[in-house]
Every structure is written in structure tokens, then in C-alpha cells.
Amino acid sequence: MFKDITLGQYYKTDSVIHMLDPRVKLAGTLIYIITLFLGKSFFMFIPAAVFLVSMIILSKVPVSYVLRGIKPIIPLIIISSVFNLILTPGNVLVGFWIINITSEGIYMAVFMIVRLLLLITGASILTLTTTPTKLTDGMEMGLRFLKVFKVPVHEIAMMMSIALRFIPILVEETDKIKKAQMARGADFESGNIFKRAKAMIPLLVPLFVSAFRRAGDLAMAMEARCYHGSEGRTRMKPLIYARRDYIAYAIVLGYLGLMIVMAVFGV
Amino acid sequence: MSIVKAENVIYSYKRKDDETEETKPVSALAGVSLDASEGEFIAVLGHNGSGKSTFAKQLNALLVPDEGTVFIDGMDTKEDKYTLDIRKTAGMVFQNPDNQMVASVVEEEVGFGPENMGVPTEEIWERVERALSSVGMYAYRESNPSRLSGGQKQRIAIAGILAMEPKCIVLDEPTAMLDPKGRIDVLEVLHKMNKEQGVTIIFITHNMEEVTGADRIFVMDKGKIVMNGTPREVFSKVEELRDLKLDVPKVTKLAHELKKRGVILPDGILTSDELAEALKHYQNTPV
Amino acid sequence: MELKTQNLVYEYDSGTDYAKRALDGVDITIGKNEFIGLIGHTGSGKSTLIQHLNGLLKATEGQVLWNGRDIYSAGFDRRELRGHVGLVFQYPEYQLFETTVLKDVCFGPKNRGLSEEDAICRAREALTLTGIDEKYYESSPFDLSGGQKRRVAIAGVLAMQPEILILDEPTAGLDPGGRDEILGRVAGIQRETGSTVILVSHSMDDIAEYVDRIIVIDKGCIAFDDVPVRVFSHVEELEKMGLSAPQITYVMHTLKNAGFNVDTDAITVKEAVDSIMGQIRPHF
Structure with missing residues (x-):
């Protein structure tokens, strides 16, 4: 049963992500998670997904291994999407008894699924690359x-x-x-x-x-x-920043800037 | 010079009675005196509940005497200002290897003591390397301790103490949970440290085969030292040891049984070669 | 009563790259009222083997037969089997959980479906066999000494009245007094109840002292299965497996090399004394 939980399991490779200072990775993960909650449209997920995929590629951790981290939270995803599906008010598509499925509900459910998947995968990249x-x-x-x-x-x-x-x-x-x-x-x-x-x-x-x-x-x-x-x-083993850590901070800040601009202009 | 000096140590645990809510003292040490010189290999023997573990904790200021005094390298354990220095001087290894490890990487585990002592980073690395090499575990420095065998874990624990560069190491039944191979490895490491680095060893056990190589043996019962002397002196008292729920190496027991049947043998035979030598005078006697 | 394994194979992480065979074709037959010693180096597969004998582990290949019936076959009640084949794990005192000693020992018999009264009756019997005084029956098991706790835990399995009692290193961590007490009690149980005892131990001296058959396991295979004298005559092979002969055997070899015509088959102090006394005449 514990074999399936990737969250909190370290996967050893020699990637640059592994070598980064843990403080950079913690800050990066935190910023990444915040940006997932900045906007309300699917467009906001495009740069986030690009950011995430680049990190996965850079980390050299096999994709199948990364995706295994999603398995234990599938029930959570299902429950939250069902709630979104039946509890969001709006344009009723199908209705029976007291349950109404609305087009807004479908939109919200899919939106939440994508957000949760991005969030969990991002968080597991942190734990996969950091002891x-x-x-x-x-x-x-x-x-x-x-x-x-x-x-x-x-x-x-x-x-x-x-x-x-x-x-x-x-x-x-x-x-x-x-x-x-x-x-x-x-x-x-x-x-x-x-x-x-x-x-x-x-x-x-x-x-x-x-x-x-x-x-x-x-x-x-x-x-x-x-x-x-x-x-x-x-x-x-004291933590000392190296040049790559400052570069990483710059990249994360650039990403954050892009997301803020997109959110402000309401993309 | 004496590194450990215990003078008439008396100590009781305070146990709370569930029904009456009264705390009653339960006597664990009833006047223990022991003196160890630098570089000695001392064994403390006793059955479970004889007070030997309580005594071990006195040597590291984890417990302090109710009455009497313990001096470690001249420092009184009762004085708080010496506590850290006492723990640097007399390091301690416990019975259960799993329950004394803090880190998930071997080298970090060994570095834990020096970190607490405020040793500079570079020196910590040097100490860790030296300590791991001297217990023969350097190759495992990046491993996870959970994946190692009991004997290996216990050698890591010893390295963790060695890295603090103590003058004395107190080991509280370090071999009790190990298999025969693990026991032999741990004992070898201890004797090597004792001989090569002059570290004083206080080795607590109830396994008699492990202490034949000690300089002196102290036997405890009911919170008191009831016997002390060289292994030969102590092991010559086969019947007394049995009454203390202890035994002697099989060859000593064999010699003892032969004596009871009328064979003329010296007391306290410790090895089979000694037995063969002692029986020589019978060799030419026709059967 | 007969417990038999046929070509027993157990593989860890079966089907992956890490697959490792802990048991590799084990055939043993255990009969009535035997006293068997099971020895093997750490990691040799002995713990894995004993967990097959009461169906806690499922074999990858091969069979375990209880009175001729395959314990892995459909409809076979493995929970019932565990009452017939009692297994006492290493450091069994860590499994104690009840508020009183008597209640804890009743846990096994109650799981076998016995009434409260019958369970208490069996628990008392088991506690008597392991030498726990009646004054402790109502105490909390956590207040007892280490040796007592262990004997209570053994009673907890014994109370199910198993036909086969397996003990995995029952003396680990105990002082010589505690060790002799436990092994003495176990030998008494084997004699008096007519059950079969399988003793897993690292101590060749204890094995030599008590058992009348030794099974040696090495790298998941049975290396020897014979009477003690014959098993311990293979000193070199045993040493290659990370094992040894009893201390007395080594003493006798030394004496033989020193020119005494003693019996190197002696494995206990008593046998050694008899053999040496036969070779020398005391000066009375």
C-alpha cells in the first residue's frame, strides 16, 4: 500500500534540479502553487504547464514515475469534481430530482481537475528531486x-x-x-x-x-x-547558494512576473 | 589516572502507583563503586534488572546519583556546568541500534554529535571520515541506516560516538540484539579502538563469551558490585555466577565439571588450549 | 499429524528487476512430538520459511500440506491452521496489548471461537506451563519484567494448544538465567503436551543442548536435515554458511589435536565430560 505513494519519495538522478539549493526549490514550488490560483481561465494554465514540463524534463525523472504520484489522490479529484459538477449554479443542461448539471459546473469541474493535477505533479517534483x-x-x-x-x-x-x-x-x-x-x-x-x-x-x-x-x-x-x-x-552540510541558484531564482521570478501580468490583464 | 570514578553511588527510580497515586522510590543502585583508569577495557556483567543499565546512565550524566558521586575525568556529574563536557568525554552507545539514530544518511548520523558540539564544518567531515573508517563502514557513508544489518547499524552508532572524540565509551548491552556475526564485528571494533587509540571502554553485557578479553570484570547484582577481578578470577566462580543468573564460557564449565569428577585442573580456564595444556599431565597415564 | 512442504519457493518483488528468491525449493516433513532446531545465517530464509508453515506468507511456487491438504487451496481455513501451528515471533512481548495478563493470553483461544470460560481455562494452563505465577494474572502485562513478558507472550500462542509450536529466537536479549528458564520450559512443554517444537536459534550451544533434529537452511535451500551429531560433524560446511559448531565441539577438536583420544562428536558439556573421563584416570 505504501509502495504507491510517490509523494515524499526521492528519485536519484544527476540533474541540475537535484543540485539546486533546497531553498530555491521550496520557494519555486511555493510560487508555482500560488500562480495556479491567480487566474480563472484555462489560458493561465498554459505557462504553468510549460514551466512544469520543463522542470520534469530537466529533472531527468521518468515521466511514468512522476505520474505515479497522482494515483493516491484520484479519489480526491473525483470527489471534488463531482461536487463542482452538481453544486455550481447556472445554465442547466441536465436536471433530475434535486441534481442539476450546468455548463458552468462542467467548466468548473474540468478546471479544478487540471489545477489539482498541476499542483500535485509540481509538489511531487520537489520531493522527487530533494532528499x-x-x-x-x-x-x-x-x-x-x-x-x-x-x-x-x-x-x-x-x-x-x-x-x-x-x-x-x-x-x-x-x-x-x-x-x-x-x-x-x-x-x-x-x-x-x-x-x-x-x-x-x-x-x-x-x-x-x-x-x-x-x-x-x-x-x-x-x-x-x-x-x-x-x-x-x-x-x-551548510546550505550555500551557488551561481545556478541565483539563475534559478531569476527564472522563477520571471515566470511569476508573466503570470501576474496575465492575471492583471485578465487573460 | 582514573577516567571514571564512581563512589558509593545510590540511586532510586520514582515510580507512581496507579491506585494510591503515591510515588514510591524503587532502588536501582545500592552503593556502587568502580574505578577505571585511562585505556582500560572494563566489562560490567549482570542479569537483567541487576542495575547495570542504570549505572551506565550515571556515567553520561543522563542520571545523577541520589547519594555518592560520579567523577568523569575529574568532573562531578552532579554539577550542571560540566554536563556537556562529561558527555563529550564519556560517549554512550545503547542497546537498540534503530532507536539511537537521528539521520537518514549514515554520514549525517555520524556527524550529529560533532554538529551539536559546534565543531567547524570542515573538521566535522574529517572526523566523520576517520570515525567511519575505523569501524570499517566508510563504504556505506551515503547509505540509509535502515537498510543495514544490526551489526552494521551498531558500528555506525559507535562511529557516531567516536566522531565526538571521547576518552571513554560506555556501551549499554550493544550486542544484545545482534546475530553472532554482528557481535563479533562490534567486539573487534571495540578492542581495536581500545588498543590503537587508547579509548577506555566500559562494556555492559550479560553475554559471558564477550568479556574474556576484558582487562577487568565487575559483576553486579541487586544494585551492587558483588564480584570484580580479571576474567580468570571471576570465571573461576562458576557456581556463584550461576546463582547470579549468569554463566561461564562452555570450556570453563567443562573444566569445572571435570574438576568435580576429580580431575586436577587450575581454576578459571578460559580457552580450549589452556584446557589441553592443563590436561597434559594425564596424557601418559595408562587408562 | 503431519506438516509438509513440497518444492516451496518464495520470491520477493516477484516479476520486477529486484526479484530475489528467499526460499528456493524447500522440502521438509514435520511429524509428531519432535524437537527440531532450525538454524541458518541472518538472511538465509529461515524467518520466511516459518511464516509459510502457518500460512502467513503465500508461496510463489510449491505447496504446504497440512495432513495432506494444500493450505493455499480454495476453502482451506488458514486462520484455523494458525491454531494448529502456533508461531511465536522474535521479541514476542511487543505484541502484548490487553489490560491484564490473563486477558492477553485469552486472545488466541477466543479467536479460535472458544467460550470465555474455556479460554480462561486454557490461558491458565498455558501460563502454568510457561511458569507465570498466579499472582500476576490480573497485573498489567506492561508491568512485568522482560523475561516474564516474554513468557506471557509465549503462553498467548500456547493457549491455542497448537500441535506444532514454532519459536523464533525465543531467548534473544535475555540473560543466561532467563534463557535457561525459557528453554527449560519449552523442553517441558514438548515432553508433557506431546506437541512438536521448532526452535529457531543463533546459538549452536542451545540447539545442541535441547533438540533431536536439526534443519540447516542456507540461501533458501535445505543444507542439512539430520540428527545433531551428524549435522555438527560438518564443521567446515557450517562455517562456510556463516554458522558454527557448538563451542564444546571445538574444545574436543583441540584436545584431539593435542593427542587425547577423545570423541569429537561430543556437542554438550555432559557428553564431553564422559568422553574425557573415559580417556584419563584421575589421581585419587
Whole structure:
């Protein structure tokens, strides 16, 4: 089940996108997502799509791999388009009982599907080309200014990277406990929803107990290795901008400018 | 010079009773004294619940004594101002290799300690390279620790401590979760570090075969040191060890059984060669 | 009662480039009231094999036959099979979840469809067999010591009264006292209940001490399946597989090389003592 989730999975190539500073990629992704919400017409999606396709090509990640990231969100796309389809008021094309399908509804549904696809694909390019460690590093460094507002940026980034490290361990552990309870005759597969929910108790209790034990152990191990927050801490892999990062910023800003102009002139 | 000096350490855990809501102290250490000189390989043995893990945590200022004192390289663990220096001096490796790793890349894991200590970037890289090479894991520097075997993970954890350049390493049952190959690899690394770099080792275990190479052995029971001496001295007390839920290497046990049947043998035989040598005087006796 | 595997093959990531055979044609037959040791290097396929024996894993090729019936055939109740072939995983204490020891041990029997009373009755029996004192029955399993937790977890499988009990490294992480207690109890269970026990272990000494048949698995294939003396006579082959002989066997080889005419087939301390005593005369 976890095999299908591309979001959050790194794909190693030697592309220029991979080499970019994570802060550039984070800022670029954020700007890209904002531009998807700037306009209300399909024309706005043309430069966005061109931008996205260029990034995919530059990243050297196989297209089939990129598209796999869409699979888990298909239900979300379907639900949102159905809502758009039946809830948008306007020129009624087909009507039965209380459901009216309007031409505006069809337009909105297709519009939303395209927007969601562009959004998810864009976000997965970020995670496909950036290791989780670099991603959290980039967030920590990029959001450092928030410290002024007493946001514990370093601690949040540390929590994220630890979570990333422990996800595979906990997935494996879940599988182990599940099998151990099945060996005692537990049944996770049949029965109605209540019965199934109840069947989860023998799985969830040990999982939580183990997660807490691991958390306690890890906290102690970190303390033993002189961890005491961000104060006085140096970095093994500090983030330093290179020339390509400034060029990338320029390209992203150029793209943003184009989209703003298009939005202002109401294309 | 003594690097670790524990004097009559007393410590209790505070456990809350679910029904009465009262906190009761549960005694874990009842007066432990231990003195280790720089460069020694010390083994601390004891059954589960004997207090050996609690004692290990005292050496890293993760816990501080209720009574008595622990000095690490002359620094009192009770004084907060020394805490970081104590942890730099006496590094600690724990039992479960998975639960002590922070990073998803081996080299970053090893660099974590030096980062916390504020070591400059370039020097961190040098230290990480040295540490990984000395545990024989340099080839895996870019791997994800989750993909490695237990023995490899534990060697990474040791490298993570080595990179902090401590004078002493305390290992709390580092081999308990490993397979025989992993155990041998970890022990080899520890003996190598001890001999070549003069790092003091405090090795905590209940596996007797692993401690025959130690300089001195301390045996714990009920929060106290009940025996101490060289491996030969300690392993000559086969019956006492069994009563402490411990045992001795099979060859020592064999020699002990032979003695009980009237064979004349010295106490505390540790290897099969020693046994063969000791039995020599029977060789020409006709059966 | 008979459990049999025929040409058992299990492949990870079948059909992809990463496909790897964890089991490669395994044929074994397990009969009544045996005490079997299963040994193999980490990654040799022993964990994969035992998960086929109770139908937790589905073989890529080949069959597992329970009393002659293919456990993967349509209509075969694999959940029922797990009651007959009890599997205790490594570090089984991590599967405890109930509020009391007794309730936790009842989980298995209840899943087999037993009434509350019958389940409690079996749970008590199982807890007695694993040596858990009655005063702990109403305690939380999380408050027990490591060794006790493990014995409660084993009781949790035992309470289903399996004909075959498989234990995956039941002594991992325990001190020598805890180890002897568990292995002693397991040997008692095998004797008293007439069930078959399969012990997976890394310790050749424990294996030598207790079992009467050893199955050696290497790279997904059965390398040896014989009585201990004969398996441990292949010292060199075992070492090539990342395994070893019991410590005593090495001691006896050293003595033999030193000119003592001792029996190098000895695998336990007791056998070694007898053999050496036969060769020397004590000066009384």
C-alpha cells in the first residue's frame, strides 16, 4: 500500500534540479502553487504547464514515475469534481430530482481537475528531486526569519527529519505486529466496519507502546550526544547558494512576473 | 589516572502507583563503586534488572546519583556546568541500534554529535571520515541506516560516538540484539579502538563469551558490585555466577565439571588450549 | 499429524528487476512430538520459511500440506491452521496489548471461537506451563519484567494448544538465567503436551543442548536435515554458511589435536565430560 505513494519519495538522478539549493526549490514550488490560483481561465494554465514540463524534463525523472504520484489522490479529484459538477449554479443542461448539471459546473469541474493535477505533479517534483534531509534543512534555513516571532524553526525541522527517519521503521513494525496477532488467530480482513475497527486494537496498542518507547530511547540517545537545541550548533552540510541558484531564482521570478501580468490583464 | 570514578553511588527510580497515586522510590543502585583508569577495557556483567543499565546512565550524566558521586575525568556529574563536557568525554552507545539514530544518511548520523558540539564544518567531515573508517563502514557513508544489518547499524552508532572524540565509551548491552556475526564485528571494533587509540571502554553485557578479553570484570547484582577481578578470577566462580543468573564460557564449565569428577585442573580456564595444556599431565597415564 | 512442504519457493518483488528468491525449493516433513532446531545465517530464509508453515506468507511456487491438504487451496481455513501451528515471533512481548495478563493470553483461544470460560481455562494452563505465577494474572502485562513478558507472550500462542509450536529466537536479549528458564520450559512443554517444537536459534550451544533434529537452511535451500551429531560433524560446511559448531565441539577438536583420544562428536558439556573421563584416570 505504501509502495504507491510517490509523494515524499526521492528519485536519484544527476540533474541540475537535484543540485539546486533546497531553498530555491521550496520557494519555486511555493510560487508555482500560488500562480495556479491567480487566474480563472484555462489560458493561465498554459505557462504553468510549460514551466512544469520543463522542470520534469530537466529533472531527468521518468515521466511514468512522476505520474505515479497522482494515483493516491484520484479519489480526491473525483470527489471534488463531482461536487463542482452538481453544486455550481447556472445554465442547466441536465436536471433530475434535486441534481442539476450546468455548463458552468462542467467548466468548473474540468478546471479544478487540471489545477489539482498541476499542483500535485509540481509538489511531487520537489520531493522527487530533494532528499528529505535537504528538504528539512532548506525549511529550517529558509524559515529562519520566523524565529523573530518565537517560532521554534529548528525544533520543527528536527522533528520532521526524525519523523522521516522513523516512518519506515514504524511501517515495518506495524507489519510485524499484524502478523504476530494473525498468528494468534486475529482477523483483520472480514466483518463490518465496527468489527474491523475493534480488530485494530491489538495492532494499535502495541504500536503506540513501541512508538513511545522508541521516542524515549531516542531522546536519551540524542541527549547523550550533546544535543541541546540549535544554540551553538554547527552544520556538517551548510546550505550555500551557488551561481545556478541565483539563475534559478531569476527564472522563477520571471515566470511569476508573466503570470501576474496575465492575471492583471485578465487573460 | 582514573577516567571514571564512581563512589558509593545510590540511586532510586520514582515510580507512581496507579491506585494510591503515591510515588514510591524503587532502588536501582545500592552503593556502587568502580574505578577505571585511562585505556582500560572494563566489562560490567549482570542479569537483567541487576542495575547495570542504570549505572551506565550515571556515567553520561543522563542520571545523577541520589547519594555518592560520579567523577568523569575529574568532573562531578552532579554539577550542571560540566554536563556537556562529561558527555563529550564519556560517549554512550545503547542497546537498540534503530532507536539511537537521528539521520537518514549514515554520514549525517555520524556527524550529529560533532554538529551539536559546534565543531567547524570542515573538521566535522574529517572526523566523520576517520570515525567511519575505523569501524570499517566508510563504504556505506551515503547509505540509509535502515537498510543495514544490526551489526552494521551498531558500528555506525559507535562511529557516531567516536566522531565526538571521547576518552571513554560506555556501551549499554550493544550486542544484545545482534546475530553472532554482528557481535563479533562490534567486539573487534571495540578492542581495536581500545588498543590503537587508547579509548577506555566500559562494556555492559550479560553475554559471558564477550568479556574474556576484558582487562577487568565487575559483576553486579541487586544494585551492587558483588564480584570484580580479571576474567580468570571471576570465571573461576562458576557456581556463584550461576546463582547470579549468569554463566561461564562452555570450556570453563567443562573444566569445572571435570574438576568435580576429580580431575586436577587450575581454576578459571578460559580457552580450549589452556584446557589441553592443563590436561597434559594425564596424557601418559595408562587408562 | 503431519506438516509438509513440497518444492516451496518464495520470491520477493516477484516479476520486477529486484526479484530475489528467499526460499528456493524447500522440502521438509514435520511429524509428531519432535524437537527440531532450525538454524541458518541472518538472511538465509529461515524467518520466511516459518511464516509459510502457518500460512502467513503465500508461496510463489510449491505447496504446504497440512495432513495432506494444500493450505493455499480454495476453502482451506488458514486462520484455523494458525491454531494448529502456533508461531511465536522474535521479541514476542511487543505484541502484548490487553489490560491484564490473563486477558492477553485469552486472545488466541477466543479467536479460535472458544467460550470465555474455556479460554480462561486454557490461558491458565498455558501460563502454568510457561511458569507465570498466579499472582500476576490480573497485573498489567506492561508491568512485568522482560523475561516474564516474554513468557506471557509465549503462553498467548500456547493457549491455542497448537500441535506444532514454532519459536523464533525465543531467548534473544535475555540473560543466561532467563534463557535457561525459557528453554527449560519449552523442553517441558514438548515432553508433557506431546506437541512438536521448532526452535529457531543463533546459538549452536542451545540447539545442541535441547533438540533431536536439526534443519540447516542456507540461501533458501535445505543444507542439512539430520540428527545433531551428524549435522555438527560438518564443521567446515557450517562455517562456510556463516554458522558454527557448538563451542564444546571445538574444545574436543583441540584436545584431539593435542593427542587425547577423545570423541569429537561430543556437542554438550555432559557428553564431553564422559568422553574425557573415559580417556584419563584421575589421581585419587
